Amino acid sequence: MDDVNANALTDTLSFRLGVLGPLVSARFAGAVEPLGVKPKHVGLMAVLSAGAPASQQELARVMSVVPSLVVGLADQLEELGAIERVRDPADRRRHRLSLTDAGRELLAACLAAAAALDAELTASLGVRDREVLLRLLGVLAREAGLPA
Amino acid sequence: MDDVNANALTDTLSFRLGVLGPLVSARFAGAVEPLGVKPKHVGLMAVLSAGAPASQQELARVMSVVPSLVVGLADQLEELGAIERVRDPADRRRHRLSLTDAGRELLAACLAAAAALDAELTASLGVRDREVLLRLLGVLAREAGLPA
DNA sequence: ATGAATCATTCGAGCTATGAACGATTCCTG
C-alpha cells in the first residue's frame, strides 16, 4: 500500500530524462562511431544543414557550447571532407562553414543510424504512442529554448 | 515543400532524448547542489530507498557504473550522514549500505527539487500530456533494462 | 586614425568516469 510512491523519484520526468539521455547518447555514439564521428559532430552538421552557412560563434551559440570547442569539431569534420571552412569575404575574421556533398551523405547516414536506434528503443511502443512521445519531447525541447 | 523533412534528424527520438537529457541533468544538478549532493548521489540514495541494504557491487551494477566510483559517492554520503556503511556480518568482504533518517530526509528534499523541475519543464503541457509523457518514458526505461 | 570590440585559435586546468592493480576475505575442490 505504501510502496506505491515508495521511491517516487524514479517516477519523475527529470529523473527519467536524466537517465535515459546519457543512455541513448551512448548508444547513438556507438552507432555513428564506425562513421568516424561523435554525437557533437552530428549536431554541428545538423544545424549546418538546417540553414545557411554559419560562423563558428553562431554554431557555438546554437549548440550551447563554448566557441573553442567548435574549433576542434570543425577541424575534424573538415579532415573528413564533410564541411568547408572559408573565410567570409564580407568579414574576414569569420569562417563560413558549409556542408559539402560528402557531408550531406554523412549526415544522411547518421540520420539512418538514429532512425534505426529509434526503432529499437520504441520496439514495444505502438505507432501512435511513438508519435505522441516524439511530439511531446519536441514541445519540451522548444520550451527549453532548444533548436528542436 | 521540401523543408518538411529538411533536417529530419532533430525529429528523431534519439536526438531529442540525447539533447534533452544533459540539459535537464544540468538543471537538476543545479537544483540539488545547495543540498551538497550531485545527481549520482541522488541516484544512489534512490536505489537504496527502493530496497534492502545493498553491497557496493550491487549498487554499481544497478547504476551501470564501475564499482570504484561507488566508493567515492558512498564516502561523501557517509560524511553527510545520509547513509551507513557497516561490514556485512555474513560476508565480511561486503559493505552493507543503508539510508539513515537524515538520508531519507535528504532524498525527500531532492525529490521535491525534481518535482519542481518537472513543473517548470512541463509548464506548457496539459496534465494529461504530462502523464502520458511520463508513462511512455517509463516504458522506454524499462525496455532499456533500467530500474525505472 | 586610433582605441574598443569581435572572431577564431591555442593552451592549460578541472572534473568525471574508467581500468588496472592490491590486500582482505570467502568459496570451491580435491
Added chain:
DNA sequence: CAGGAATCGTTCATAGCTCGAATGATTCAT
C-alpha cells in the same frame, strides 16, 4: 582441511570532455 581461485572494497594513474583565459588578426565606432 588445506590451498588456489574468485569476490569485495579500495587506491591510484589515466584518458576524455568541456570550459575559461590569453593571443593575434580583423573590423567597427568615433
